[in-house]
Amino acid sequence: MNEFDLIQSYFNWQSTDPNVLLGVGDDAALFDLEPDHQLVTSTDTLVEDIHFFRDTSPSDIAYKSLAVNLSDIAAMGAVAKCFTLSLTLPKINHDWLKEFSASLKKASRLYNVNLIGGDTTKGPLNITITMMGSIKKGKSIQRSGARNKDDIYISGDLGTAALCLKKMNEGIKPSLNELNKLNRPIPRLELGSALKDLASSCIDVSDGLEQDLSHILNSSDVGATIDAQKLPLGEELSQYIKETNDWLLPLCGGDDYELCFTADKASSSKLKKLSETLNIRVTKIGSINASNELKINGYDGSSASYKHF
Ligand SMILES: [Mg+2]
Structure with missing residues (x-):
């Protein structure tokens, strides 16, 4: 052939x-x-x-x-x-x-x-x-648009794909839900398209929240504080963190393909409505500030986000 x-x-x-x-x-x-x-x-x-x-x-x-x-x-x-x-x-x-x-x-x-x-x-x-x-024309959401005092949001939940990968690497059988998160991520097309009128910046979380949010911060020349306790977690991951207090997976695990975006405070009620209409969980995890660093409350470990090289 x-x-x-x-x-x-x-x-x-x-x-x-x-x-x-x-x-x-x-x-x-x-x-x-x-x-x-x-x-x-x-x-x-x-x-x-x-x-x-x-x-x-x-x-x-x-x-x-x-x-x-x-x-x-x-x-x-x-x-x-x-x-x-x-x-x-x-x-x-x-x-x-x-x-x-x-x-x-x-x-x-x-x-x-x-x-x-x-x-x-x-x-x-x-x-x-x-x-x-x-x-x-002119409506695309770019990484460089985050502004001081904007809120930071995440769609869906984080870390389950990384938990699945961790289990597989350790020879533990993951659940079907975990496997689906790793192998069948849902691209947030409807949400992304609606966000063009609401978000100031956006990135999809492919390499880990800490690293991907840092791309927004660097491009926008701002800093941020997020709260580890506010990160949206799936059921299995909540259980895992309860047992281990290991926040590396939702913070630095990759492969979630959720959208991390920033929006002006005035957009919060519209975002809430959008989340209900699309039936997609949208969680506020922190806010942008004028510093030049990413501060993560409730987490003092070192970064382990995915590096390509
Ligand atoms: Mg991307």
Whole structure:
């Protein structure tokens, strides 16, 4: 099977978006943007043995590759539209490809994004997705927008993916809920899109809250105080912290893909309403100040956030 047959067999499904003028199969794809909109694009690579275990199912790998890229688009307040896929495979394994492509198609339909092109090569298993979205000109939420006295919020809860990873590394079987948090993160697309009118800055928590919030602080040239006791935790993690008092997981664990954002105090009632409408937990965890440091009340351990190198 050559590259063209592989793409034809596994990655050439019908687009559901009339804005896709040319999809898979030409030299390049063609996509219509709405008037007065800007292209928002982000790319992320998942590598075997680094971002996922060797025995992770092709279905979970496909879902997560898409979800982590969607999460970046959500953090900008944009609407995700289409994506390209670069797939590096050690060999052509039809069972693997069948499951991977079925899951990718299902997830792309779920989140209403279309595959418009890509590339396949031979090598160690590696999945790169480049996601494209759009946003009304000037409306994107950037890391540099946090202002003194803004409140800091987190969507969902933190640390369960890291707890799952910790258990797996220690040979303990995680619960299904923990596995889902690690392998099936939910990109906060609706929330992100709504936040473009409310948030002053935003980031998705992929490498750990402490590190990702620090990106906002550095870009915005501000400091912050957050309260460890206020961090939203899932049930299993609450139990774990009760037993261990180990706050490293929600503070420095990665892979949560929740949105950490800042907003003016005046937006608090609108945010509360938004959280109710979308049925997504939104928790205030601290506030921005004029210092140049991140202070975490109730935690005096050292940082262990994910470092890429
Ligand atoms: Mg990100």
